[in-house]
Amino acid sequence: MxxxxxxxxxxxxxxxxxxxxxxxxFSGKPVGYFDQDSIFSFSGKHLGRYNNGWVRDNSGKCVFFTVNASGSGPAKPAKSAKPAKGAKSAKPAKGAKQARPARPANSLSWSSLSFEWFFNQ
Known part of the structure; x- marks a missing residue:
């Protein structure tokens, strides 16, 4: 894979x-998981959605992109080199999942959420 x-x-x-x-x-800390097109924290909070290589927050704004990101989204910046990966930590138990919010319209804007805030909501 x-x-x-x-x-x-x-x-x-x-x-x-x-x-x-x-x-x-990249530190090895597990921070979330996919369930269909949604991303959840291990505490069960719905963080956002993943579609066409874009990770969007719950308001439809882009938080992250992958090399395969396509379709509507903001301009992608030049990519930096990947850091070395730390050893993976044990995954915490999954909490009860929050209900998925209504799907917002996809935005062409970047979210104001930092990756730290996105994964630590």
Whole structure:
């Protein structure tokens, strides 16, 4: 399975998935997981959605992009080199999932959320 790297609005690689299920920071910390097109924190909070290579917050604004991002979205910045990966930490237990909010319209703007805030909501 091919690894997918998630880049922020400055082109910095901030997270990755190797199995299309769990998301890790490059430090090795597990920070979320996919359930269909939604992304949840391990506490069960709905963080956003993943579609066409874009990770969008719950208001439809782009937080991250992948090299395969296509369709509507803001201009993608040049990508920085990937950092070395730390050893993966144990995944926490999954909490009860929050209900998915209504799907917002996709925005052409970047979200004001930093990756730290996105994953630590």
């Amino acid at each position: 091919e690894e997918t790297t998630f880049y922020n609005n400055r082109g910095k690689p901030v997270a990755y998935t190797q199995d299309e299920t769990y998301i890790y920071l």
